Amino acid sequence: xxxxTQDATVRRRSRxxxxxxxxxRAWAYILPAxxxxxxxxxxxxxxxxxxxxxxxxVANLRFNIFDPETWDRFGPAWIGIENYVRIIESDLxxxxxxxxxxxxxxxxxxxxxxxxxxSLGVGIAMVLNGERVIGRxxxxxxxxxxxxxxxxxxxxxxxxxxxxxxGAVNQLFGIDVDWLNDPIPPFDIPGLSWLPLAFYxxxxxxxxLGWPFMMVVATGALQSIPxxxxxxxxxxxxxxxxxxxxxxxxxxRPAMVPAIMLGFIWTFNQFNVIFFIxxxxxxxxxxxxxxxxxxxxxxxxxxxxASAFAVVVFFILLVIxxxxxRVTRATEAADA
Amino acid sequence: xxxxKVKKPWTRDAVLRQVGTQAMLLAVLAVVMFPVLWVLxxxxxxxxxxxxxxxxxxxxxxxxxxxxxVLFDPFTNLCTVPNDxxxxxxxxxxxxxxxxxxxxxxxxxxxxxxxxxxAFSRFRFWGxxxxxxxxxxxxxxxxTGVLAPxxxxxxxxxxxxEPLRKTLLGLAIAYTATALxxxxxxxxxxxxxxxxxxxxxxxxxxxxxxxxYTRIVLPLSTPxxxxxxxxSFMAGWTEFILAWLFLDDPSRFTLAMAxxxxxxxxxxxxxxxxxxxxxxxxxxxxxxxxxxRWIVSGxxxxxxxx
Numbered sequence: 001x002x003x004x005t006q007d008a009t010v011r012r013r014s015r016x017x018x019x020x021x022x023x024x025r026a027w028a029y030i031l032p033a034x035x036x037x038x039x040x041x042x043x044x045x046x047x048x049x050x051x052x053x054x055x056x057x058v059a060n061l062r063f064n065i066f067d068p069e070t071w072d073r074f075g076p077a078w079i080g081i082e083n084y085v086r087i088i089e090s091d092l093x094x095x096x097x098x099x100x101x102x103x104x105x106x107x108x109x110x111x112x113x114x115x116x117x118x119s120l121g122v123g124i125a126m127v128l129n130g131e132r133v134i135g136r137x138x139x140x141x142x143x144x145x146x147x148x149x150x151x152x153x154x155x156x157x158x159x160x161x162x163x164x165x166x167g168a169v170n171q172l173f174g175i176d177v178d179w180l181n182d183p184i185p186p187f188d189i190p191g192l193s194w195l196p197l198a199f200y201x202x203x204x205x206x207x208x209l210g211w212p213f214m215m216v217v218a219t220g221a222l223q224s225i226p227x228x229x230x231x232x233x234x235x236x237x238x239x240x241x242x243x244x245x246x247x248x249x250x251x252x253r254p255a256m257v258p259a260i261m262l263g264f265i266w267t268f269n270q271f272n273v274i275f276f277i278x279x280x281x282x283x284x285x286x287x288x289x290x291x292x293x294x295x296x297x298x299x300x301x302x303x304x305x306a307s308a309f310a311v312v313v314f315f316i317l318l319v320i321x322x323x324x325x326r327v328t329r330a331t332e333a334a335d336a
Numbered sequence: 337x338x339x340x341k342v343k344k345p346w347t348r349d350a351v352l353r354q355v356g357t358q359a360m361l362l363a364v365l366a367v368v369m370f371p372v373l374w375v376l377x378x379x380x381x382x383x384x385x386x387x388x389x390x391x392x393x394x395x396x397x398x399x400x401x402x403x404x405x406v407l408f409d410p411f412t413n414l415c416t417v418p419n420d421x422x423x424x425x426x427x428x429x430x431x432x433x434x435x436x437x438x439x440x441x442x443x444x445x446x447x448x449x450x451x452x453x454x455a456f457s458r459f460r461f462w463g464x465x466x467x468x469x470x471x472x473x474x475x476x477x478x479x480t481g482v483l484a485p486x487x488x489x490x491x492x493x494x495x496x497x498e499p500l501r502k503t504l505l506g507l508a509i510a511y512t513a514t515a516l517x518x519x520x521x522x523x524x525x526x527x528x529x530x531x532x533x534x535x536x537x538x539x540x541x542x543x544x545x546x547x548x549y550t551r552i553v554l555p556l557s558t559p560x561x562x563x564x565x566x567x568s569f570m571a572g573w574t575e576f577i578l579a580w581l582f583l584d585d586p587s588r589f590t591l592a593m594a595x596x597x598x599x600x601x602x603x604x605x606x607x608x609x610x611x612x613x614x615x616x617x618x619x620x621x622x623x624x625x626x627x628x629r630w631i632v633s634g635x636x637x638x639x640x641x642x
Contacts, residue, residue, distance in 0.1 A: 023462055025545065029455035030467060032448040033516055040513030041474040043489055044482035065485065066492050124364060127357060129632075134354065139361050141625050145372055148620035150574035150592055153613045157371050166387040168374055208371070216566065217522065220559035220631050224529045254528045255560070258521035261472065269478050290478040297480055306480045317476040321469070330525070331456070331468040 045314075052307035055079045060303070076304065083308035092305065094295070096284030103316070106288040109199075110268040116207045117267075118260055121214025122252065126244075128215075129222045140219065147212040155276035158205035162277070183282040196285045198278040206273045214259060221255030222248075257328045264324070265317055289313050372614075379403065379610035386606050402607035406615060411594055414586040425586055425594065427615075433504060434573060434590040435619075440508035441515060441572035442565045448512070449519030449564060450557075454549050456520065457527035458535075468524070471517045483581055486510070490582065501582045510578055515568035522567075526560030527553060562630035569623060573616075591616055 047065065054060075054076035063074035086092055090099045124143070128136045146154060161168040162179040170177060177186055179201040185193045192200075229247050238246065269290045274280060280287035280295070293309035296302045325331055344350070373393055378385070380398040410424035417423040455461070456468050490501035490510070500506035535548045543551075554561070576592040583589060589597075595616065598609045 022459055026455040026459035026461035026464070029459075030452040033452040033471070033520060036444075036448060036509060036513050036516060037471065037474055039489065039493075040486065040510050044479075044486040045474070045477050047485035048477065048480075048482050061484070064488055066488060124361075127360065130357065132354075133357055133361075135358075135361075137625075137628055139365065140628060141621055142365060143368055144624055145617055145621070146368060147570065148617040148624070149372075149613060150576070150595065150616065152574075152576075153375075153595070154371070157375055160387045161371060161374065163387055168370070168391060171391050208367070212368075213567075216563055216631065220563045221526070221529075223559045223632055224526065251529070254525045255522070258518070258525045262475070262518050262521060265472070265476055269476075271478075290480075293478055293480045310478045310480050310482075314473070314477040318473055321472060321476070325469065330521070331465045 048307045048310055051076070051304055052083055052311045053078060053080060054304050055082075056303035056307065058301045058303075079304070083305045084312070086305065087308055087312060092296075092302075094292075094300070096287070097292070102287060102289060102292060105286070106268060108195075109203075109270075109286075109288055110264050112203060113206055113210060113267045113270075114260060114263050116203075117210040117214045117263060118256065120207070120211040121216075122218045122256065124211070125215045125218035125222060126248065129219065140215075143215060144212045146209050147216075151209060151272040152276065154209050155205065155272045158201075158208070158273075159277045162201050180278050181282050183285065196282055198282055198286045202273055202278050202286055205277055206267070206270060209273065210263070210267065214256075214263065217255060217259040218252060221252050224255070225251045253328075257324075257330045261321055261324050261328075261330065264320065268317060269313065289316075372617075375610045376614055379607055379614055381607055384605060384607050386604070402605075402611040403615070406608050406612045411597075413597055414589055414594060416586050425589055427591075429587070430589060430591045430594050431619075433588055434592065437504050437508050437511070437579075437590055438569045438572035440505065441511040442568040444508060444512040445515040445519045445568035445571075446561060446564050449516050450523050450554065450561065451549075452516075453520045453523035453527055454553060456524045458532075458545075458553075468521070471520050475514070475517045483578070486578075487581060502584055502588075504583075504588055507579055507582055508572060510582070511572045511575060512568070514575075515564075515571045518567055519564045522564055523557065523560050526557050530556045558630045559632065562627040566624060566627055566631075570620065573620060 056076040060074050060076040062070060063076065064070045088099055090097055127133070128140055133139075159180075160166070162170075164170060164176065164178045164181075167179070169179065177197065180198045182197055185197050225248065229251075230243060233243055233247055268288070270288070271290050271294065274286060274288050274291045275294065278286040280291050289309065290313065293306045293313070296306040296309060377393050377395055378387075379402050380400070381395040382397045382399055382401060383395070407427045410421050410426050411430070412421070412424055414430075415421070415424040452471075456464060487501060490506055491499045493500040493506075495503065495505070500509070530553055535552055538548050538552060539545070574592050576590070576596040579590055579593045580596065583593070591612070595609070595612050598605060598612065
């Protein structure tokens with residue numbers, strides 16, 4: 001009897017030890033990545049979080065957290081949640097600023113973009129993955145050019161292409177449309193005209209820019225689908241669509257889910273395209289949260305408010321990501 | 337390349353399908369290349385204009401002068417000694433720096449990222465879900481106010497008597513942080529699709545997890561590894577904001593920085609600007625061409641089954 005309990009304790013102890021070992025081993029694998037992120041991302045973001053509760057302005061720029069002598073002289077005043085209140089109540093001295101409209105527009109912008117990028121990327125990757133497509137290596141390489149150009153160059157290019165007089169888009173179609181500045185669309189398309197033409201201009205540019213990344217990820221993922229699976233459903237006499245629906249899409253999911261979640265975050269914070277092409281116009285109609293935050297720093301020198309803006313964006317994206325994760329179970333371990 | 341073992345004959349259906357596919361792909365190609373050709377036409381245009389006046393690929397008086405200037409003339413705004421042309425950066429100097437930064441970034445991101453992704457995919461441990469969300473959460477906050485504290489921190493960390501901020505290594509580490517969340521999530525997603533049976537068999541045979549990881553999981557994940565290399569290389573290749581903020585010494589400047597530096601407050605040499613944009617995308621295309629066989633090398637995974 002006594003020996004039996006002792007045995008059980010020993011077994012329990014060794015099981016706990018094994019668990020601890022597994023934990024230690026896992027975290028050892030993660031440690032290098034964790035360290036890099038800690039230095040480059042975590043520290044500055046904590047600092048930004050702190051800034052968001054202060055009245056940080058130009059005069060406080062000489063504040064240096066590693067130099068105690070500057071703390072008293074240049075430290076900003078702590079004002080609690082005032083910055084957040086001002087943002088959410090739209091109590092900022094900026095023309096055309098309305099927080100809920102801004103948030104709604106940013107959301108629409110990100111969702112529409114990601115849907116277009118993913119469907120184009122996956123679709124074209126599948127076409128190129130088909131049996132003996134002539135010149136597929138050539139197509140694949142050329143299709144990534146939009147991604148290979150610095151985003152800022154592409155943005156400048158597209159801005160010039162939408163120019164009313166010399167822009168390639170107007171010249172190509174022989175039309176005379178002021179894509180970026182006209183607040184009211186010159187032609188009315190039911191269901192689409194509630195957004196200014198500038199929205200469609202930046203959407204076209206960003207889709208051009210964004211789909212190749214999704215194509216590359218999908219191309220990689222398509223290779224992980226065992227050929228035998230297609231052969232198996234072939235025997236069952238499945239149609240082409242049934243094959244895609246039952247084999248391709250479910251098996252693309254594990255690789256596409258992270259790309260989609262990250263794509264949503266990148267697009268939500270896509271600064272270059274909006275800032276360089278439409279500049280948030282006309283009348284702030286295509287402003288997204290990041291471009292607004294940038295203007296708070298560049299034009300109004302309101303560092304504290306801009307930091308609060310960044311923190312608000314962070315929490316919005318965190319909530320959206322947690323919901324996506326709940327739905328897609330992306331963080332589950334492989335064997336779970 | 338997944339070629340069928342037995343060459344099927346070209347039936348009428350197959351030919352028609354091929355024609356349809358090609359028509360579609362050429363249409364996509366036209367849309368993709370249109371802005372690129374537009375930039376190319378600017379580069380060939382001797383008039384130094386920001387927008388072509390008409391839609392022609394070859395403008396009147398077209399020449400490769402802008403390409404020659406960019407490739408072989410010194411960049412007079414990037415000199416270590418003012419007004420000394422010999423101390424100015426040339427395209428090849430900038431190219432070497434860019435390659436150093438981008439390659440270091442991609443190696444760091446793949447090595448460090450794959451290791452973390454393996455843990456997230458294969459181990460069950462305390463804090464796994466929070467850890468994964470943590471990595472992705474770190475790219476959610478816009479960088480409006482984080483550059484200043486990052487500058488101060490990187491200035492404080494010293495390597496070999498020099499602040500990390502001033503070095504290409506420091507820059508590469510900073511870019512690694514921007515590429516890591518994608519690297520980890522992308523690799524974790526792919527690792528999940530690698531059949532676990534093989535590893536378990538190896539573990540039963542007494543192989544260590546490290547051996548299983550380097551000998552089984554990594555070789556079977558080349559498509560995702562190649563995508564990660566491409567992605568992180570791109571991050572290091574095109575970035576210029578942090579680079580302009582961090583680096584002081586022109587001899588360490590990169591191509592992306594020089595390109596941004598061309599855009600003057602009052603004048604911009606548009607032809608050269610366009611020529612350089614085109615030139616900068618060529619190494620990426622070469623890299624992709626080289627990586628393509630790895631991205632589509634999925635045969636091994638298929639053969640594991642059964």
